[in-house]
Amino acid sequence: MVVDDRPRALHRRYCHGGQHHWRLAARQERCHHWRKAVSPASCVAAAADHSCGQPGPTRQVDALVAVDGLTLATWNERGEEIRLLDDLSLSLRRGEALGIIGESGSGKSLLVRSIFGLLPKGVHVAGGAIQVDDTEITSAGAAQLQALRGSRMGMVFQDSIGSLDPLFKIGSQLVEAIRSRRRMPQRQALQEGLKLLADVGITDPNRVAHSYPHELSGGMAQRVAIAIAICNSPSLLIADEATTALDVTIQAQVIELIKRVQSERHCAIIFVSHNLAAVAGLVDRVVVMYAGRIVEIGSTRDVLLAPRHPYTAALLKSRPQLGERNAQRFYLPGNVPAPGQWPDGCRFSPRCTLSRGRELCSSVQPALDPLASHGSACHFRDEMVRPDDALR
Numbered sequence: 001m002v003v004d005d006r007p008r009a010l011h012r013r014y015c016h017g018g019q020h021h022w023r024l025a026a027r028q029e030r031c032h033h034w035r036k037a038v039s040p041a042s043c044v045a046a047a048a049d050h051s052c053g054q055p056g057p058t059r060q061v062d063a064l065v066a067v068d069g070l071t072l073a074t075w076n077e078r079g080e081e082i083r084l085l086d087d088l089s090l091s092l093r094r095g096e097a098l099g100i101i102g103e104s105g106s107g108k109s110l111l112v113r114s115i116f117g118l119l120p121k122g123v124h125v126a127g128g129a130i131q132v133d134d135t136e137i138t139s140a141g142a143a144q145l146q147a148l149r150g151s152r153m154g155m156v157f158q159d160s161i162g163s164l165d166p167l168f169k170i171g172s173q174l175v176e177a178i179r180s181r182r183r184m185p186q187r188q189a190l191q192e193g194l195k196l197l198a199d200v201g202i203t204d205p206n207r208v209a210h211s212y213p214h215e216l217s218g219g220m221a222q223r224v225a226i227a228i229a230i231c232n233s234p235s236l237l238i239a240d241e242a243t244t245a246l247d248v249t250i251q252a253q254v255i256e257l258i259k260r261v262q263s264e265r266h267c268a269i270i271f272v273s274h275n276l277a278a279v280a281g282l283v284d285r286v287v288v289m290y291a292g293r294i295v296e297i298g299s300t301r302d303v304l305l306a307p308r309h310p311y312t313a314a315l316l317k318s319r320p321q322l323g324e325r326n327a328q329r330f331y332l333p334g335n336v337p338a339p340g341q342w343p344d345g346c347r348f349s350p351r352c353t354l355s356r357g358r359e360l361c362s363s364v365q366p367a368l369d370p371l372a373s374h375g376s377a378c379h380f381r382d383e384m385v386r387p388d389d390a391l392r
């Protein structure tokens with residue numbers, strides 16, 4: 001729940017370990033968190049009284065990625081600004097694996113694309129900041145982003161065949177990716193590329209290097225895409241639904257490969273998936289998104305075994321179980337509200353049985369406590385004893 005005991009409580013609530021947050025605010029000559037509720041003067045006053053003394057989850061000492069109050073928006077045909085992501089904050093440590101789950105339309109892809117500096121056409125940053133290493137992504141120029149992509153971060157998409165160039169053989173695409181960041185002779189880059197193909201589990205690297213993308217199977221294309229994404233040893237690998245289109249055995253192999261990339265190369269991973277089992281087996285922490293916001297965040301164990309948000313509980317309950325007939329299966333009624341149609345208060349409240357008849361849920365938007373190791377944006381999170389409680 002939003003505590004409005006300003007300014008000290010707000011400082012405590014929104015402080016991200018101090019240094020980073022205030023530097024960022026100074027550079028942008030504004031502070032979006034504080035602007036919401038307090039004047040810049042009290043913001044500065046509260047900065048001087050830096051009383052929390054504890055780094056929050058949005059910026060930690062060894063953070064590789066810090067998303068700070070990110071708001072993305074688009075314009076509708078009437079020229080109104082429609083928010084697509086709403087005040088998101090999260091951080092990722094070096095070498096950490098973070099999973100992002102949520103139904104279609106929750107905003108998962110927009111979030112990871114904005115971290116990768118690849119926003120879709122028509123979408124703009126309406127507030128907040130994204131820091132990857134020492135680069136501020138939202139204000140970086142095209143050339144800076146281009147240099148960052150492929151060197152310090154790589155991304156793998158659901159449709160890898162579509163993301164590869166159909167006109168060039170795999171070998172030359174790998175060579176180009178390697179040489180675009182490092183000066184080396186073509187032959188040496190090809191040798192490195194072949195080794196990389198072998199590293200990602202391709203048994204016949206020579207044949208694959210001489211193939212065109214359309215000649216590869218889905219699993220093979222995904223391995224190639226991972227090889228290209230990691231060819232310059234990035235510190236961050238983003239996998240957006242990278243296993244969704246694959247059959248279960250190939251899915252398991254690609255997940256194993258991503259795990260290996262993380263441990264052997266000490267590469268941080270952001271793994272977006274609808275597959276909760278895959279998320280459970282791969283990541284250290286989980287973010288649950290709903291209607292453009294983070295509704296729950298915590299360790300994989302906490303979030304998936306003891307969820308503190310009714311939406312997470314519903315997602316867990318809806319996952320298919322072996323041997324379950326359709327009639328027995330739980331379906332969460334309704335859909336994620338579209339941007340521009342988000343209800344007042346908690347956006348999940350129209351679908352949540354825990355909120356029924358509760359004025360607070362339909363009038364006040366619950367805040368996620370950024371200082372909690374297991375944060376939930378539910379007014380009645382303390383009533384969540386077991387995952388099923390909200391759904392009876």
Ligand SMILES: Nc1ncnc2c1ncn2[C@@H]1O[C@H](COP(=O)(O)OP(=O)(O)OP(=O)(O)O)[C@@H](O)[C@H]1O
Nearest residue numbers: 074084103104105106107108109110120121122339
């Ligand atoms: N270029 C765009 N212009 C306008 N709205 C967009 C654009 N891209 C995405 N959206 C909207 O933003 C919301 C979030 O989209 P996003 O693709 O991030 O969802 P998602 O959680 O990744 O869904 P899925 O699991 O289906 O990929 C959706 O309502 C989508 O329609």
